[in-house]
Amino acid sequence: MDDIKTTVLDYIRKEYLEEDDDRELTETTPLITGGIVDSFSMVSLKRFLERKYAIQIPDADASPEAFDTARSIEALVNRFKK
């Protein structure tokens, strides 16, 4: 079964970290408040999730809080998965 948290963290590593950035990411690593994903780049993550899981996340639900950790993102995805 697809582990959403792992998928999200793999994407974050590829999309947002530079190649020589080897910091550890866990399901509770703060992504937005920790400065890894800035608010301008959040759209990529939202679009990635929508495509990957065939869901629509309304803008009102795509808050920085909801996107702040892999764990909260998993919860968000599960809310909209059919």
Added chain:
Amino acid sequence: MSYSEALRASYQQELDAIRSAGLFKEERYIHAPQGAEIEVEFPSGASVKKVINMCANNYLGLSSHPDVIDAARKGLDHRGYGLSSVRFICGTQDIHRELENKLTAFLGTEDTLLFPSCMDANAGVFEAVLNDQDVMISDRLVHASLIDGMRLCKAMTDTYKHSDLAHLEEKLQEHQDKRIRLIITDGVFSMDGDLAKLDAIVDLAEKYNAMVLVDDSHASGFIGKTGRGTHEHCGVMGKIDIITTTLGKALGGASGGCVSGRRELVEMCRQRARPYLFSNTVAPVIVSGALKVLDLISRTTERRDKLEENTTYWRKLLTDAGLDIKAGESPIVPVMLYNAKLAQDFARDLYGEGIYAIGFFHPVVPKGAARIRTQLSAAHDKHHLDKAAAAFTKVGKKYEILGLGKKEIIAKYGQ
């Protein structure tokens, strides 16, 4: 609400926190016109000291050029001190339009609109030409003023890794459903001094039907064979849809900026850009000085050629001394120190040696990338650079970093 003692204390606490984090900025009072050598009072109340300036954006050395000062003075005599108006009420003189036309010719665009600053140009341009059906795709290291401008616009935002064109291409593919894709980049990046790969960016823009906006503030007047900017250097004159730039750096250094590019986009800014509509016109004295600047640099490339020679000479001096500099070709030459405290101590010691340069550290640059940013000017002569390099070498020796690379400096001082 009155300004209570409690409120005063809470602001003071915030200021104290900025100070204790080592982020408190203090101005240094300069008792002279801008130039290669200036007289500085620092700290406030100290006696005035003559130092070599290695941190001005005075790339062409025109900030205090006698012909520019003379033209500004004549402008003052003939067109007055101020206009007491925004542009579209009664703040546009013949010379404003003349300067816009000259900028258009110089940058090789279709039209130009003056703004009080490039910060204002960047604050206004996005909202004027985009709406919520569009997307702005920006390099992750663009200048803060572009970021603020994007924040004011309803279009979607997305970013690509710094100068990573494969990543940009992915983003362009991803946003094909949008009405307009606007790629946003600096021409020369202000902290690292590297140049955007505008030729490849334009190719991608053509392939994926996108527009390109370049902030060329650290390039206009000196990058490219005749100083037109990064688009000239990259061979894409006429292919950049929007250029924003400043008169506050190489082009006289006073103030003022512009949006230059496709005729309709510039006109949209004239109709809709709020910093243009709601702030005062650029003062006649500045417009007159800037007109002279464009005359001077359109007539000869002497000054940008000297800047290029100075840049090559300075980069070699620092490299030979064993300092770790960011490779590149622009007159922004960062001396990498990685550690914030080291950067501050280094700059302080340089000042003691008569060299004025500033340490930059987080949040201005990424954590662990502290540096001293040096900037060359056509006003520098070789003896200035020799003296500055000797000071850098002396201070580098003191901190035992000469000949060391990133890993070694970090191992010694931490990030």
